[in-house]
Amino acid sequence: MTKTKFHNNFSDVYGEMTITGSIILSGDWQPGYLGNNEFISLCPSEFNLNGQSATPSEQTAEIELISTPDNGATATMPSVGVGGSGEDALSAIKIIPKGFKATSAVVHGSGSACRWEAHSSNLDIGTAVAQTGIDGSAPDVEDTASFDSEVVGDGSNYIVLKWRPRNPTSLLFGAQIFITPV
Amino acid sequence: MGYKSKFNETHNTLVGEINISGSLTAGAWEEGYLGNGEFIEICPADFCLSSLLVSPNAQGGTGRTHIELIWTNDNGGTVRIPALGTRYAQKIIPKGFTATSGIVNATADASACRFTSSTVDSDDTDTHTPGTAPNTLVAFSPTVVGDGITYVTVSYAPVSATTSLLAGAQIFIEKT
Numbered sequence: 001m002t003k004t005k006f007h008n009n010f011s012d013v014y015g016e017m018t019i020t021g022s023i024i025l026s027g028d029w030q031p032g033y034l035g036n037n038e039f040i041s042l043c044p045s046e047f048n049l050n051g052q053s054a055t056p057s058e059q060t061a062e063i064e065l066i067s068t069p070d071n072g073a074t075a076t077m078p079s080v081g082v083g084g085s086g087e088d089a090l091s092a093i094k095i096i097p098k099g100f101k102a103t104s105a106v107v108h109g110s111g112s113a114c115r116w117e118a119h120s121s122n123l124d125i126g127t128a129v130a131q132t133g134i135d136g137s138a139p140d141v142e143d144t145a146s147f148d149s150e151v152v153g154d155g156s157n158y159i160v161l162k163w164r165p166r167n168p169t170s171l172l173f174g175a176q177i178f179i180t181p182v
Numbered sequence: 183m184g185y186k187s188k189f190n191e192t193h194n195t196l197v198g199e200i201n202i203s204g205s206l207t208a209g210a211w212e213e214g215y216l217g218n219g220e221f222i223e224i225c226p227a228d229f230c231l232s233s234l235l236v237s238p239n240a241q242g243g244t245g246r247t248h249i250e251l252i253w254t255n256d257n258g259g260t261v262r263i264p265a266l267g268t269r270y271a272q273k274i275i276p277k278g279f280t281a282t283s284g285i286v287n288a289t290a291d292a293s294a295c296r297f298t299s300s301t302v303d304s305d306d307t308d309t310h311t312p313g314t315a316p317n318t319l320v321a322f323s324p325t326v327v328g329d330g331i332t333y334v335t336v337s338y339a340p341v342s343a344t345t346s347l348l349a350g351a352q353i354f355i356e357k358t
Contacts, residue, residue: 021199025206028328028358029213029278036277036330041302043272043333045231065251067232072270072335073300073307078235108303174302176331 022181032179033097040102042092042175044068044075047163051089055082066090066172074109074171081167091162092175096153100179105132106144107163111170114141116163118177120149123156131159138164144178152182205357214355215276222281224271224336224351226261227252231270252348260288260347268339271351275328279355282325286338287349288316294339297322297353301331310334319354327358 022031029035050064066075080088096102107116115138119128131147132139139145141163151157161175205213212219229252252261252269263269275281286295294313297320300306310322316338326334334353340346 016194017196018194019196019200021197023206024199024201025213026201026203027205027213027278029205029276034215034274034276034330035213035279035328039330041274041331041333043274043302043335045228045270045272045335048230065232066230067235068270069233069235070305071296071298071307071309071337072231072272073298074305075231110305171305173300173305174331174333176302 032100037100037179037181039179040094040177042094042161042177044172044174045072046092047075047090047161047172049091049093051087051091051162052079052084053086055079055084074173076168076171077165078168080165080170089162089164090172091160093158093160094177095156095158096151096179098153098155099182100153101182102147102151102153102159102177102179104144104146105159105161105175105177107141107161107175108173109141109163109171110173111141111166113166114164114170115139116141116161116175118145118147119160119162120147120151121158121160123158128160213276213357214279215273219355219357221355222273222353224273224353226254226348226350227258228271229261229269229338229348231272233268233270234265260349262343262347263340264343266340266343268337269348271336272333273336273353274330274333275326275353275355277328277330278358279328280325280358281322281328281334281353281355283319283321283354284311284334284336284352285319286316286336286351288338288340289345289347290315290317291346292341293346296337298335298337299326299332300335302333303331328355
């Protein structure tokens with residue numbers, strides 16, 4: 001008897017199925033992140049984790065959040081440079097899809113001397129590992145940087161992208177984390 | 183001569199890489215956004231981008247003078263925008279799909295809703311709908327093709343800091 005699960009027609013496979021290799025579809029949608037097996041895209045609004053813990057005026061005058069001057073095409077960090085504790089940075093976090101590994105990234109934006117950093121962590125732990133240069137060695141915005149180690153998606157591993165604007169007019173366009181099948 | 187099948191070992195295991203010329207559906211899971219081939223769901227908490235640069239002292243209260251955030255008093259069922267101003271949510275359109283329409287679900291009042299698009303590597307913006315009232319399904323013109331870097335921005339400008347309740351939004355998608 002033929003070993004097949006195509007009981008009724010050539011299109012429907014019944015029951016559970018395990019594929020030892022990859023699935024490749026002829027259309028544009030591919031297994032990965034939202035149909036993309038090359039990179040994870042991040043919108044500017046996803047950079048909503050603030051590096052500042054307090055500013056001198058405690059938001060009585062400054063906004064500690066991200067703002068958009070152009071209907072969401074870019075984001076700014078209005079409170080850059082107002083002092084206080086913490087860091088002038090906004091971060092976004094993305095889980096790496098299972099079956100893929102993250103190898104590099106780029107943060108898009110404009111403004112003089114803006115930098116970005118990548119770090120990796122896991123939902124189960126409270127520490128992060130730098131995957132790119134940091135501080136003065138951090139890559140410039142619009143420069144793509146490879147990670148120090150490949151971050152394999154196990155369901156809970158994630159990448160933190162940190163955007164470091166230099167002033168309140170620095171613009172963030174978005175970002176990409178490049179992935180490849182394991 | 184071997185049988186032309188990749189079910190080499192069992193009925194449940196296909197060995198090696200599989201090329202599928204059509205779509206992939208597995209149970210209720212479909213290609214699209216989180217297994218949904220019809221629409222992208224936007225939770226109220228996704229509206230985390232503000233248009234405010236500095237707002238007046240509009241959120242006075244005990245122990246605080248300004249909170250520029252969204253807040254909920256019904257465990258996340260809806261959110262309100264205490265400082266008013268426009269709030270934005272953004273969603274990448276999945277590759278292989280085209281965004282065709284959208285709707286913002288909120289209190290039926292004079293609040294304004296709009297859909298625009300941009301890409302993660304530019305500061306360009308395209309407008310796809312005029313300003314519309316909440317709870318109005320509006321078609322995108324032009325539609326937005328998912329190429330991996332293009333996202334749709336949903337904006338919501340409430341008319342009241344206390345009675346305009348934002349419940350969420352949807353972006354409807356079709357296979358390209």
